[in-house]
């Protein structure tokens with residue numbers, strides 16, 4: 406039986422890498438981009454005969470409603486990858502900049518996940534949200550990038566509420582995933598791993614955790630992170 410994944414925020418970086426990884430594993434993949442300029446790299450992937458591209462901005466309620474109406478069911482995996490770093494300094498950032506990071510990284514993904522929950526396959530479906538090691542309060546020993554950290558910590562909290570309020574009853578596993586420090590536009594050239602390594606590792610962890618019936622905070626390498 407072919408498995409189906411919806412990967413949200415797939416124009417480049419880790420989202421594009423996840424699409425490539427799941428296509429290489431024989432999955433049917435629905436990938437979202439924000440506009441047509443994000444489609445070319447996806448269309449060039451091997452296995453793109455099993456790929457459908459949709460448009461969605463996670464901060465738009467209209468886009469969320471349209472995506473929900475377009476996506477078939479059941480989904481074996483919903484991976485919400487979309488995210489932005491935002492300004493490094495909280496004190497000099499504008500309210501609008503802070504709001505954009507919170508809506509893109511936390512509330513948009515959570516609202517989309519709630520809207521799509523009924524499409525996830527019961528008992529074995531997985532909802533993954535792209536978190537980060539920087540979301541861990543226990544691991545925050547350096548500070549910095551506080552808007553980003555706070556937005557992803559909020560995402561982790563919203564994911565827990567989503568698991569309690571919706572996913573658990575369906576048997577859907579919820580994973581808050583740390584991809585590692587990856588060489589992408591966001592991660593920069595100093596990242597310790599490449600996109601392929603991170604995405605292969607994350608896909609292995611998603612497979613290993615399907616059916617776990619929990620909400621876990623895990624890394625691409627299987628390491629469990631402290632909240």
Ligand SMILES: NC(=O)c1ccc[n+]([C@@H]2O[C@H](COP(=O)([O-])OP(=O)(O)OC[C@H]3O[C@@H](n4cnc5c(N)ncnc54)[C@H](OP(=O)(O)O)[C@@H]3O)[C@@H](O)[C@H]2O)c1
Nearest residue numbers: 414416417418419439462463487488537586587589591592
């Ligand atoms: N790279 C790292 O080291 C690292 C580490 C920890 C966590 N992460 C997380 O991993 C995810 C992907 O990061 P990346 O390194 O691949 O970053 P990236 O190369 O900057 O890619 C970000 C992706 O998110 C999409 N996106 C941004 N805002 C969106 C919105 N409002 N609606 C829908 N899509 C949106 C972008 O689409 P456009 O092309 O349209 O802008 C792009 O596809 C993020 O959530 C990030 O926080 C990355």
